[in-house]
Amino acid sequence: MGILGHLGELRRRVMRMFIAVLLGWVALYGVGDILYDYLSSPLQACLPEGSKLIYTSPQGAFFTYLKVAFIASLFATCPYTFYQAWAFVAPGLYREEKRALLPLAFCSSLFFVGGAAFCFFLVFPLAFRFFMGFATDTIIPMISVEEYLSFALKLLIAFGLVFEMPLFSFFLSRFGLLTPAFMRRTRGYAILLIFIVAAILTPPDVISQMLMALPMMLLYEASIYVSKVAYREKESKKQKEESHE
Template sequence: MTEDRKPEELDPTAPEAPETPEAPGASGEDSAVQATPAPEPVAGDDAPAPAGGAADTPSADAADGADADGDAGGAGGTGAAGDSETSAPEADIAPRPETAAEAASGAESGGASEAAPGAKDDGDGEELQEMGLLGHLEELRIRLTRAAIAVVLGACVSYAFAEHLYRFIIDPLMPFVSGGHLIYTSPAEGFITYIKLAAVAGIFLTSPYSFYQMWAFIAPGLYKEEKRYIAPLAMASAMLFVGGALFSYYKVTPLAYEFFSSFDNEFMVMLPSVKESLAMGLKLLFAFGIAFELPLVIFFLARLGVVSSAGLRRSRKYAVLGAFIVGALLTPPDPASQCLMAIPLVLLYEIGIWLAHFFGKKTAPAAEEEEAAA
């Protein structure tokens, strides 16, 4: 391309460039210049040669004399270059073609974000929808409603056997009662007693379903491999709950009644009421039923990595002290029943330590601590 020159830098001896003819009959020199054939475009040139410039002709004689035309041609060339430079950013902005792998990955990521914008992955490919506080409260309400409906249905069925349930619950007390019968001081107390016994029987009867609702409420916060324990945990919870109540009925309650009846003499006669006797018996049933859930709670926390067997071993002395405190709070104020609750709690704590050792989540620091403790 011919370099642009300022007018003052032009050669004064060079002939002035002929003006472009505006009408036929121009001079011969102009005709000769116009008749000069345009050079053939060289192969590989991207931009076409600027038209109308005298400097674009191969004539060597007019090389220095056609500066004006050269300037005009240079202006044309500059315009072409400017056009090419202007179009360069457009080429950079244009998206480059994606490869098949990039297109597939982009489609997957875009589809996942559009499909579940508020979802999270649990590590096994299963998406868990995140819930806010209101969502969790709504889920809790649904679970509690289902459990309550099940308990009401169980109580309605159990009320048909209310008299048999009453005889079953007071049977450990009857050998220590003078006269062989209990008393009640309120006209409606007998009916209310049957209602309470039917409700308690409904709770124990539907305990597997109620525990399943409790574990199902916790399930959304667990990983897929942990969710498979929900049904076994619900069944184990019900079995331990009923097992603790039966242990209280056959072992603890008779000893507690025997201890309290030892104060019966010629000056005092034990005439227990139905209300007080039922309250004491049901308190022991629920206290031992809940206390027997301790190994299951330790197992669940160990699976989540909250506790470890090494940490439980280090806290053994505090657990023993806590077992006797719980026994004093949940049982009648007699040493026999308190010890009969504290000792099973300590044994259940030891079982929980072994469950945490075999089934707990293993981490590097926890494994080193267990090896050091062993």
């Protein structure tokens, strides 16, 4: 297939992805309020009695539900969009590349969802309980739906990405690009980098940064172990190949 044929195939695949996401977006907008209620449930459970989420512009709630429905559509149509992407790239891959890419895609999705779930079910309740503890009879939290959505998405995506660390350590070590000895030697620099990344990815408060930095430090230690396992497998395979020669 020539370059024009590949471009035509790419266009068809992208259009199918776009249509799938668009249809999902339209369908899920009807339950946008339900989705938002669930997304905001960790905060609402910690709000002082009588406090509610607000919107500060006439179109605030409308656009918030649109955003929530769009994000939900991206997740709901993810298997289909991945299939379309796979169908486009698979013919050009070698068998070994196919065998490596499929587990990587599956595990990557699993780790991302696990990180987001960790944030939603463990970090959110702790963080909101702490933040709402500053409310008094004269200081009442008035949080807008737009502000909460932005805050929640930043943390969910950040935790999802952070939980990919052991997976990338495994594959980098498997290909000889990373060693457990290097990770142990640079642990101090890694901890400094972790706090810098946490400060960038989270809202500008110490609690959110610590809630991300501490799991990242644990994940770094787990990544060292994963790297050790992957590197050992690589060295074992290399020795077997040399012995056969």
